[in-house]
Amino acid sequence: MAATFIYQPASATDLPPSSSRIFHNLSLRFLSPRFSTNASLHKPFPLRGSISHSSVLLHSPSLSLSHNSSSSESSLILIRHGESLWNEKNLFTGCCDVPLTKRGVEEAIEAGNRISYIPVDVIFTSALIRAQMTAMLAMTQHRQKKVPIIIHDESEQATTWTRVFSEKTTEQSIPVITAWQLNERMYGELQGLNKQETAERYGKEKVYEWRRSYDIPPPKGESLEMCSQRAVAYFKDFIEPQLKSGKHVMVAAHGNSLRSIIMYLDRLTSQEVTDLELSTGIPLLYIYKEGKFTSRGSPVGPTEAGVYAYTQSLAVYRQQFDELSH
Numbered sequence: 554m555a556a557t558f559i560y561q562p563a564s565a566t567d568l569p570p571s572s573s574r575i576f577h578n579l580s581l582r583f584l585s586p587r588f589s590t591n592a593s594l595h596k597p598f599p600l601r602g603s604i605s606h607s608s609v610l611l612h613s614p615s616l617s618l619s620h621n622s623s624s625s626e627s628s629l630i631l632i633r634h635g636e637s638l639w640n641e642k643n644l645f646t647g648c649c650d651v652p653l654t655k656r657g658v659e660e661a662i663e664a665g666n667r668i669s670y671i672p673v674d675v676i677f678t679s680a681l682i683r684a685q686m687t688a689m690l691a692m693t694q695h696r697q698k699k700v701p702i703i704i705h706d707e708s709e710q711a712t713t714w715t716r717v718f719s720e721k722t723t724e725q726s727i728p729v730i731t732a733w734q735l736n737e738r739m740y741g742e743l744q745g746l747n748k749q750e751t752a753e754r755y756g757k758e759k760v761y762e763w764r765r766s767y768d769i770p771p772p773k774g775e776s777l778e779m780c781s782q783r784a785v786a787y788f789k790d791f792i793e794p795q796l797k798s799g800k801h802v803m804v805a806a807h808g809n810s811l812r813s814i815i816m817y818l819d820r821l822t823s824q825e826v827t828d829l830e831l832s833t834g835i836p837l838l839y840i841y842k843e844g845k846f847t848s849r850g851s852p853v854g855p856t857e858a859g860v861y862a863y864t865q866s867l868a869v870y871r872q873q874f875d876e877l878s879h
C-alpha cells in the first residue's frame with residue numbers, strides 16, 4: 554500500500570487531487586506507512602487548514618514559485634548521513650542510534666548548499682538520528698525556505714497533538730517521514746566493535762566479506778541482501794509512488810541501505826555493488842521520468858563553477874530563484 558495524500562473535505566464531495574484551488578474546511582490527511590512490514594496505513598495525519606494537496610507540497614507563496622507538478626520528471630536526492638561519532642571512532646554502527654560529529658554537521662550543511670536549488674516536496678529518513686539530523690540540517694540551506702516537519706502519527710495522541718492549524722504554515726512545510734526500513738543494515742555482533750580491531754581478530758578478508766559481500770551476513774546481523782529486502786521494498790512501495798505522482802523526494806539514510814537502493818536504481822549486479830562506496834554527506838541526484846531512473850551525479854554547490862547536474866526543467870526552476878534574488 555503506497556504512502557499517499559488523500560483529502561477529507563468537510564463535505565462528502567471528493568476533490569480532484571490536481572485541484573490547485575484553496576478550499577475551506579478541508580483537512581489534508583497524510584497517510585504514511587506504519588512502522589511494520591504489513592505496511593498498514595497509519596491513522597490520518599490531519600493538517601487542519603484549507604489547503605489543497607498541490608498547494609501544500611509544490612507551491613511556495615513566499616517565493617511565488619509554482620512548480621509544475623505535472624512536469625514529466627521528478628528529482629530524487631539520496632544522501633548518506635554526515636559523519637557520526639562512531640564513524641569518527643571507526644566503530645561498526647549498524648542500527649545503533651548515534652548522532653553526527655561537528656564535521657558531520659558541517660557535511661550536512663554543505664550538502665544542503667549543493668541541493669539548495671533542487672525542489673523537495675517530501676523527505677524520507679531512517680528512524681535513526683544521524684540521518685534525520687542530516688536531512689534537517691541540509692534543509693536549512695534550501696532556497697525554498699520551507700520547514701521540514703517530522704510526521705508523528707505513531708499513535709492517535711501523537712497525531713492529535715502534532716496537528717497544524719495554520720493554512721499558511723502548512724503550505725510552508727515539507728513532510729518528513731521516518732521509516733525503520735531505511736535504517737542502516739543491522740551489523741549484529743559487530744555493532745560497537747572497532748573495525749580495525751575486528752579485522753585484526755578475524756582477518757581482513759573475513760571482515761571485508763562481512764562489510765561488502767552481497768549475501769554473507771556478519772555474525773547474527775543482516776547481509777546486504779537482507780537489508781535490501783526491507784529498504785528496496787520500502788522504496789518501491791512508498792517512495793517510488795511519490796515520484797510517479799510528480800513529487801520531488803529527498804531520502805536521507807545510510808551507507809548500506811542506500812547501496813541496496815542504488816543497486817536497484819542502477820541495476821547493479823551483486824558483484825558490482827560490492828565495489829560501490831558512498832561518502833558521508835554527499836548528495837546524489839537521480840531524475841525519475843516515465844518509470845525510469847537516471848543518475849545525474851552529485852550536484853555541485855550553487856557558488857561552484859562546473860556543470861550542474863541539472864535537467865532543463867530543474868535549470869528553469871533554479872533560474873526563478875536567481876531572478877528573485879537579483
Ligand SMILES: O=C(O)[C@H](O)COP(=O)(O)O
Nearest residue numbers: 644645646647737764808
Ligand atoms: O554501520 C556502520 O558502521 C557504517 O555506517 C557503515 O559501515 P560499513 O561501511 O562498514 O558498511
